[in-house]
Amino acid sequence: MPDDRFPTKVMQRVVLAGGGHAHLAVLDDWARTPLYGVETWLVTSDRFTAYSGMVPGWLAGHYRAGQQLIDLRPLAKRAGVRLVIGTVEGLDANRNQLTLSSGESVSFDLLSLAVGGEVDTSPLASLGDRLLPVRPMNAFVARWPLVLKDAAGRHGFSLVIVGGGAAGVELALAAEYAFRSISTKPRVLLVTSENGFLTGHARATIARVRAELEGRHVEVLYGDVVGSEDAVLLPTGMVIDADYVIAATGSKAPRWLKASGLALDRQGFIEVGSDLLSVSHDNIFAAGDIVTRTDREVARSGVHAVRSGPVLAVNLRAKLNGQILHQYIPRRRTLYLLATGDKRAILSWGAFALSGGILWRLKDWIDRRFVRHHTVTAEQER
Numbered sequence: 001m002p003d004d005r006f007p008t009k010v011m012q013r014v015v016l017a018g019g020g021h022a023h024l025a026v027l028d029d030w031a032r033t034p035l036y037g038v039e040t041w042l043v044t045s046d047r048f049t050a051y052s053g054m055v056p057g058w059l060a061g062h063y064r065a066g067q068q069l070i071d072l073r074p075l076a077k078r079a080g081v082r083l084v085i086g087t088v089e090g091l092d093a094n095r096n097q098l099t100l101s102s103g104e105s106v107s108f109d110l111l112s113l114a115v116g117g118e119v120d121t122s123p124l125a126s127l128g129d130r131l132l133p134v135r136p137m138n139a140f141v142a143r144w145p146l147v148l149k150d151a152a153g154r155h156g157f158s159l160v161i162v163g164g165g166a167a168g169v170e171l172a173l174a175a176e177y178a179f180r181s182i183s184t185k186p187r188v189l190l191v192t193s194e195n196g197f198l199t200g201h202a203r204a205t206i207a208r209v210r211a212e213l214e215g216r217h218v219e220v221l222y223g224d225v226v227g228s229e230d231a232v233l234l235p236t237g238m239v240i241d242a243d244y245v246i247a248a249t250g251s252k253a254p255r256w257l258k259a260s261g262l263a264l265d266r267q268g269f270i271e272v273g274s275d276l277l278s279v280s281h282d283n284i285f286a287a288g289d290i291v292t293r294t295d296r297e298v299a300r301s302g303v304h305a306v307r308s309g310p311v312l313a314v315n316l317r318a319k320l321n322g323q324i325l326h327q328y329i330p331r332r333r334t335l336y337l338l339a340t341g342d343k344r345a346i347l348s349w350g351a352f353a354l355s356g357g358i359l360w361r362l363k364d365w366i367d368r369r370f371v372r373h374h375t376v377t378a379e380q381e382r
């Protein structure tokens, strides 16, 4: 006779690691349709997640403090998920175990990893406190008001942004706008690789962005820089004095993945198929900035992280029920709206580019709607 007090089947545990763009849709799905018979956990390093689309607008001063943040606590509560605030610093994929920086370990039956990428700051490390890496984004957001305070009333205040991706360009233009009213003759410089900025975007978009940067006196320099105590050095020997340096140099895979046992690409990103399942472990999904697709090239961007979320949600459920997995198939062209800091935006869609104030209003509407959708009001919490 089975003893009813001890269930013969131990409850399975599904763990989400990372509470960012890719996992928001999963929390949403679980709130709508709870997963019965399994324990669900969210392990994430911060209670709040900054919605990246609004960060440049916030930097430019168009949003109140906190308006770009999503509070994960009520979302987890609504989804019936146990929230653990902790930083993963190890994974043993063969033993189904995560290790947190606190020393605790978290075991799982099914894992979804979306902890986002890191920024490689090693060439700029000598800058010390002058260096602001864009990740962790919450730390970056916390430090920006101090930069503004420092720039206020100064003549010739100099900010260097290293990284010519969409984030670097948007931050340079947002910073130029923010400094305009508080300091005289501020210098904003964007340093990008020899390949130029916004690689992967069409020529029409790059031309519009170049004109925008020129018109706003944001100087663009090319080459891999290294930092010194108070400057960055270009390979040409040119020295650029910097009060602060923002590192927006793109995503680097977390180092701890190396020892995880997961199949990784040469740069250390997790290899997944179109179903977002690890190619080496069939109980580990991964999405967002820490993955490389083995079937096609998919850019590491918030757009793809967000869009892969609903597929992750369906597939976690399907895996538990032994059903067929869905695929995340990106659209052939991705629409990007790049904020120019002055309440305008540049639309980039395939070979097509457009700029104007109405595009900023559209972006603002989309972004606010996204944050609102993932915000649990006090009334809903009751």
Ligand SMILES: Cc1cc2nc3c(=O)[nH]c(=O)nc-3n(C[C@H](O)[C@H](O)[C@H](O)COP(=O)(O)OP(=O)(O)OC[C@H]3O[C@@H](n4cnc5c(N)ncnc54)[C@H](O)[C@@H]3O)c2cc1C
Binding pocket: 017, 018, 019, 020, 021, 022, 023, 043, 044, 045, 046, 048, 049, 052, 053, 055, 056, 086, 087, 088, 089, 114, 115, 116, 117, 134, 135, 137, 166, 167, 171, 287, 288, 289, 290, 300, 301, 302, 303, 304, 305, 337
């Ligand atoms: C300033 C800026 C502006 C950007 N603007 C755009 C844009 O306009 N459009 C666009 O498409 N993309 C944009 N991006 C890129 C976009 O932010 C990323 O592609 C996207 O955030 C990736 O989503 P993700 O879910 O992989 O990771 P994230 O959204 O970064 O989420 C990672 C989550 O994991 C948590 N975490 C991190 N490390 C650990 C750990 N070790 N253990 C536990 N938890 C951890 C974090 O706290 C966070 O909750 C921008 C990026 C920046 C920096």
